[in-house]
Amino acid sequence: MQIEIILNGKKVALDVKNNEYLADSLRTYGVFSVRKGCDTTCCGLCTVWIEEKPVLSCAVLSIRANGKNITTMEGLQKEAEEFAQVLVSEGSEQCGFCSPGFIMTVLAMKRELKNPTEEEIVHYLTGNLCRCTGYLGQLRAIKKYLGVA
Structure with a gap:
């Protein structure tokens, strides 16, 4: 169909x-x-x-x-590139396999949550798995990108 x-x-x-x-x-x-x-x-x-x-x-x-x-x-290349640059600057990029889904979630979070707490960020990201990292670098990058670091 x-x-x-x-x-x-x-x-x-x-x-x-x-x-x-x-x-x-x-x-x-x-x-x-x-x-x-x-x-x-x-x-x-x-x-x-x-x-x-x-x-x-x-x-x-x-x-x-x-x-x-x-x-x-x-469809979000500019925003995705901006966040990817923050990931790289924080040394939190990994193999990249999970990056598209992870980035889509972070960009949605930026639009939905204003000044989120670390707890809210972690909760929003539940369900995004990365097999390469312990998430601390990614969390640091997200907080920097959202301006809540």
């Missing part, structure tokens, strides 16, 4: 199967920042925004996205 979405500001038609998940549909379309790493909806690698809210695209049937605004890291 065919669905239409607004992908990063552009109207797009996707051919999807009835039981296909949005993460798979987006990757088939060539959106390679959307990754899958767990198949259990607990790693955050597949995070995209639907109607400006972060969601795990591996848990959303593509048909449910019909007619909706979908934002991926490709």
Whole structure:
């Protein structure tokens, strides 16, 4: 079946199967920042925004996205690069496999929370897993990026 979405500001038609998940549909379309790493909806690698809210695209049937605004890291390149520079300056970049989903979550947090506490930051990031780090460097970078360090 065919669905239409607004992908990063552009109207797009996707051919999807009835039981296909949005993460798979987006990757088939060539959106390679959307990754899958767990198949259990607990790693955050597949995070995209639907109607400006972060969601795990591996848990959303593509048909449910019909007619909706979908934002991926490709649609937020300037903001993503700004945060990535802070990650690098704080020495908290790692292998990069989890970075797209992690960055999408941090950018959503910046829009949603004003002057978050460390507790609120950690809570917001629950579900974003990184296999390379102990998260302290990333937390430091997030606080700096949000201006709450």
